[in-house]
Amino acid sequence: MAYVAVKGGERAIEAAHAWLAEERRGDPVLPELSLAQIEAQLGLAVDRVMAEGACHDRGLAALAIKQARGDLIEAAFLLRAYRTTLPRFGASLPVETDAMRIRRRISATYKELPGGQVLGPTFDYTHRLLDFALAAEGGVPEPAPEAPADEAPMPRVTALLAQEGLMAPELPSEAEPRDLTREPLNFPAERPLRLQALARGDEGFLLSLGYSTQRGYGNAHPFVGEIRMGAVTVEFEPPELGFPIELGEVTVTECQMVNQFAGSKTEPPQFTRGYGLVFGQGERKAMAMALVDRALRAEELGEPVEAPAQDQEFVLYHCDNVEATGFVEHLKLPHYVDFQSELEKIRLLRREADGE
Amino acid sequence: MTALGYNFGYLDENTKRMIRRALLKAVAIPGHQVPFGAREMPLPYGWGTGGIAVTASVIGADDRLKVIDQGADDTTNAVSIRRFFAKVAGVETTERTGEATIIQTRHRIPEIALREGQVLVYQVPMPEPLFRLEPRVSETKRMHALADYGLMHVKLYEDIARHGHVAISYNYPVLVGGRYLMSPSPIPAFDNPKMDRMPALQLFGAGREKRIYAVPPYTSVRSLDFEDHPFRPVRADAPCALCGSRESYLDEVVVDDRGGRMFVCSDTDYCSTRQATREAAE
Numbered sequence: 001m002a003y004v005a006v007k008g009g010e011r012a013i014e015a016a017h018a019w020l021a022e023e024r025r026g027d028p029v030l031p032e033l034s035l036a037q038i039e040a041q042l043g044l045a046v047d048r049v050m051a052e053g054a055c056h057d058r059g060l061a062a063l064a065i066k067q068a069r070g071d072l073i074e075a076a077f078l079l080r081a082y083r084t085t086l087p088r089f090g091a092s093l094p095v096e097t098d099a100m101r102i103r104r105r106i107s108a109t110y111k112e113l114p115g116g117q118v119l120g121p122t123f124d125y126t127h128r129l130l131d132f133a134l135a136a137e138g139g140v141p142e143p144a145p146e147a148p149a150d151e152a153p154m155p156r157v158t159a160l161l162a163q164e165g166l167m168a169p170e171l172p173s174e175a176e177p178r179d180l181t182r183e184p185l186n187f188p189a190e191r192p193l194r195l196q197a198l199a200r201g202d203e204g205f206l207l208s209l210g211y212s213t214q215r216g217y218g219n220a221h222p223f224v225g226e227i228r229m230g231a232v233t234v235e236f237e238p239p240e241l242g243f244p245i246e247l248g249e250v251t252v253t254e255c256q257m258v259n260q261f262a263g264s265k266t267e268p269p270q271f272t273r274g275y276g277l278v279f280g281q282g283e284r285k286a287m288a289m290a291l292v293d294r295a296l297r298a299e300e301l302g303e304p305v306e307a308p309a310q311d312q313e314f315v316l317y318h319c320d321n322v323e324a325t326g327f328v329e330h331l332k333l334p335h336y337v338d339f340q341s342e343l344e345k346i347r348l349l350r351r352e353a354d355g356e
Numbered sequence: 357m358t359a360l361g362y363n364f365g366y367l368d369e370n371t372k373r374m375i376r377r378a379l380l381k382a383v384a385i386p387g388h389q390v391p392f393g394a395r396e397m398p399l400p401y402g403w404g405t406g407g408i409a410v411t412a413s414v415i416g417a418d419d420r421l422k423v424i425d426q427g428a429d430d431t432t433n434a435v436s437i438r439r440f441f442a443k444v445a446g447v448e449t450t451e452r453t454g455e456a457t458i459i460q461t462r463h464r465i466p467e468i469a470l471r472e473g474q475v476l477v478y479q480v481p482m483p484e485p486l487f488r489l490e491p492r493v494s495e496t497k498r499m500h501a502l503a504d505y506g507l508m509h510v511k512l513y514e515d516i517a518r519h520g521h522v523a524i525s526y527n528y529p530v531l532v533g534g535r536y537l538m539s540p541s542p543i544p545a546f547d548n549p550k551m552d553r554m555p556a557l558q559l560f561g562a563g564r565e566k567r568i569y570a571v572p573p574y575t576s577v578r579s580l581d582f583e584d585h586p587f588r589p590v591r592a593d594a595p596c597a598l599c600g601s602r603e604s605y606l607d608e609v610v611v612d613d614r615g616g617r618m619f620v621c622s623d624t625d626y627c628s629t630r631q632a633t634r635e636a637a638e
Contacts, residue, residue, distance in 0.1 A: 010435050077400065084396040085362060184391040184566035187494045313492055323564045326401025327481070333403065333433050337426045337463045337622055340608055341525035341544035344590045349519055 024069050038062040047251075047280025048072055052321060053079030054181070054200040056250050056279050073202075077322045084181070093235045093244055097254045097277070098156065100230040107157045108224040109258060115154030120229060121281075157225040158256045161271055168261065168272045189312055194296055195289075199278055201319030203285040209309040209319075210291030218295045218307035222274065225258040229281055253278050255286035259294050264302040272301065365412040366444040371395055375413035375568070379559060382570035387532025388500070389483050394566040404437055404462055405563030407479035411441065411460050414475060414559070420448045422456035427464035427605065427622035434462070453625050463526075465547040467604045467626040470556035472573060478541045480562040483569060485529045485539040505537045508580065516585050525590065531578045532571055540577075546589040546605050551577040594619040599630035 025032065039046055039062040049061040053076040061079060068074035104120025107113055119125075161167035177192035180200075185193070198206060213220035231251050235244040257274035261267070274294025276286035295309035308314050318324060363369065371393075378392035397405040415421065421441055425434040429451040437460060438449050450456050453466040460477040470476060486496045489507045499505065508529055515523040522528075528545035532538045540548055541560060551558065551571060558571040571577060581587035592606045597618045604626055606619040621627035 009430060010439075013432060013435060077396075080396040081398045085366070085368065087368065181395075182393045184393060186391065313494065317493075322396065323401045326403060326405070327564055328402075329400060330402025330481070333462075334426045334431055335463070335542075336607055337544055337605070338526040338542050340592065340606070340622075341546065341590065343608060344592055345521075345523065345525035348590065349521065349523070352520060 024067070033066060035059060035062040035066060038065055044281060045070075045072060047278075047282050048203060048285070049075045049079060051279045051282050051285060052076035052200055052202060053083065055079045055083040073321050073325050077325070080322055090236060090238070092247065093237060095232040095234060095250075095252070097228065097232055097252065100228055100232050100252075100254075101249075102154060102228055102230040103251075104229040105154055105226065106224070107226045109157060109226075110160075113155075113157065113160070115152050116150060122283075154228070156256065158258065158273055161225070161258065166271050167258070168267070168270050170273065185316055187313055188299070189316060191293075191297070191300075194312070194316060195275065195277070195293060197316045197319060198276070198289045198292055201289070202321035202324065203282070203288065205319050205321070205324075206288040206292050207284060209295070209315060210288035212307065213291050213295045213309045218298070218309045219303070220291060220295060221260040222257045222291055222294065223259075224287065225256040225273075227253065227255045227283060227286065229253040229283065251280055253280065253282050253286040255283070255290040257287070257290040257294055261301060267301075272297065362444050364417070364445055365415055365441070366398070367395065367409065367412045372413040375409055378568045379410065379413065379570060382559070382568050383557070383572050385536070386571055386575050387530075387536030387538040387569060389567040389569045391566055392568050394563045397563065399436070399440065401564035402481060403433060404460070404479040406561030406565075406568070407460050407462070407477050407563075408437060408440070408561075409563055410477050410559050410561035410568065411458060412445070414477075415441065415445055415447060415458060417445075417447065419457045420450050420455055422450050422453060422459045422625075423461075424459065424464060424466070424623075425462040426607070427466075428624040430624060451625050452629075453623075463542050463544075464605070464622060465543055465550045467601075467621070467623045469550075470554060472555045474556040476554075476556050476558045478543075478558065478560045480539065480541045480560045480565075480567075482527075483539055483560065483562040483565050483567040485527075485537050500536060503535065503537075505531075508537060512580060512582070516582070521588075522581070522585070528587075529580050531580060533575050534578075537580075538569060538571075538577075544589075544591075544605060545579065545587075546591050548577070548579045548587070549589060553577075592619050596621045596627060596630075599627045599634065601627070601630060 039058050042065065045065055046058050046061045049064055049072055050056050050058065053061065053064065060082065061075065064075035064078040065072065067078060102118055104122060105115065105118045107117065158167050162169065180193055180196040212218065231249040233249050234247045236247050237244040255276040259272045259274055261270055261272040263269035272294065274290035276289030276293065278285045278289065292309055292315060295307065296312055296315060298305050298310040305311060365372065374393060378390045382388065382390045394406065394409060397408050399405060399408060421438065422429065423434045423438040425431040428434065441447060442449055453459065453468050456474065458475045458477060459466065460479065462479040465476065484493065484496050486499060486508060489511060490496050490499065512522050515521065524545065526544045527539055527542040528548055530538050530540050530548060530551065540551060553574050553576060555573050557573055560569045579587040592608060594606060595602050596604060596606060598620050601621055604621045604623060607622045609618045609620055611618050
């Protein structure tokens with residue numbers, strides 16, 4: 001009977017999941033992808049899933065990518081749903097990106113600067129021509145030439161500007177920042193909370209918002225002061241020990257955007273900062289995050305809040321792709337009760353409109 | 357710990373305690389939205405994470421759980437959530453409204469009257485009743501604080517001026533305890549009167565929006581209306597094709613491509629119980 005067909009049965013779900021498992025594996029004649037392969041050869045996908053899944057674990061991110069059939073938002077969701085069940089026994093000390101083991105470090109504001117420019121493994125300056133040699137299984141490339149490590153310190157570009165008094169100082173605070181994963185958002189949201197949301201926010205959403213600030217929606221005049229990518233040490237101080245111990249290191253990408261600021265009644269003209277920091281090698285995301293961070297500072301800097309990227313509620317409520325994908329996709333759940341009431345209402349309204 | 361390696365009810369005990377605190381506050385201020393630290397759940401946002409978090413926090417080993425979606429126990433999402441709790445809490449589940457101690461629901465209130473001691477957990481997509489009129493949470497918070505609900509009354513008034521009726525058929529706003537404007541979640545307006553002075557405890561969980569609210573037993577819940585335009589719940593004007601009920605809310609089933617329609621109860625337990633009683637009588 002038609003009536004039965006409308007309702008989804010338990011067996012239908014099981015069959016659908018079995019089909020999914022089959023599709024995931026693909027043609028069984030081909031060798032199965034290993035997690036090590038995903039981790040090593042799809043490293044940037046792993047990085048993105050760790051960033052948006054807000055959990056630094058390359059192996060689990062690789063598993064999530066495999067399980068999600070390469071759907072990176074689904075993979076980030078799997079990782080989030082796992083991380084949220086982990087016991088939390090403390091917070092690490094703030095990581096020192098000053099002391100980063102640099103793999104890439106560039107500045108667009110100075111040609112020469114202490115420590116130099118380090119290009120690192122980048123797509124920049126490659127010609128985007130499909131490399132058909134890779135299709136034929138490129139084999140193992142020649143090892144890249146290595147320069148002796150430069151021991152010179154790499155000061156931050158923003159610090160160089162600050163020495164001259166041209167960079168608006170960030171006010172240090174010892175206050176414990178709120179934790180986005182434990183407490184709901186509250187507005188106005190302070191900057192640490194905003195940065196947390198942006199760090200796990202969707203790369204595509206932040207990219208478009210950052211882009212919009214460059215196109216006049218938010219009046220941005222940004223320069224890349226510095227992008228640095230490399231390994232930082234993660235330290236933890238157990239209360240019973242009283243001194244920090246090293247837990248290991250993680251790769252992060254940090255971007256500091258330098259922005260013009262015309263000054264206000266209380267502040268002289270100077271540069272201001274937009275900040276981006278993400279897990280792994282995520283330069284596009286770090287740059288977009290820095291643009292949006294700066295745009296969201298409009299209110300505190302006394303600038304008019306007019307563009308979407310400057311609107312805290314708009315940006316922070318919509319940047320999380322796990323939330324967004326859930327709510328958008330829930331539209332495919334049955335809504336026939338509500339739709340029925342709409343049907344009755346619209347028939348009633350039409351009957352009365354016809355009667356008049 | 358369950359066999360899966362997860363805590364009873366999936367959430368860890370500290371998280372449950374945090375949610376229970378929010379629930380207590382919500383019960384103490386009926387209809388007021390309490391922010392809470394919603395966690396990611398293994399089901400997607402928008403699929404009932406708020407309801408699942410609330411159920412996970414109040415469920416105990418002796419509870420008997422019923423889960424409905426669109427009034428039915430056998431819709432895919434209801435099946436999925438019921439199986440989730442069977443797996444992570446190992447509790448007994450039921451499809452009988454009368455036998456359940458906790459009923460988690462999406463979009464409906466069961467037809468038979470609930471009794472004291474039962475808990476009805478609603479899955480809520482948008483907890484803010486004013487969000488279509490004012491999208492800013494900071495602004496709607498202020499409006500709730502001042503009980504400034506003029507915007508909603510104006511919207512209802514404009515509907516009546518334009519169409520002769522309030523043009524809201526589901527998620528019809530209610531005033532709880534004479535104080536807070538509340539979204540009843542997207543239940544059909546037909547179900548709104550059941551909320552009023554209900555003997556069961558009504559809990560509402562919105563996971564993505566990170567809000568919890570509640571209606572304690574025997575609290576007044578009034579659908580907004582005007583003296584000269586009283587609230588009117590609507591249902592399809594037909595008896596159920598299966599059990600003959602003229603009181604229940606009906607789903608419309610398209611039976612052919614020539615305009616054929618059939619109406620059946622949306623509450624599957626109510627309908628099958630009536631059918632069984634009728635058969636027994638014959």
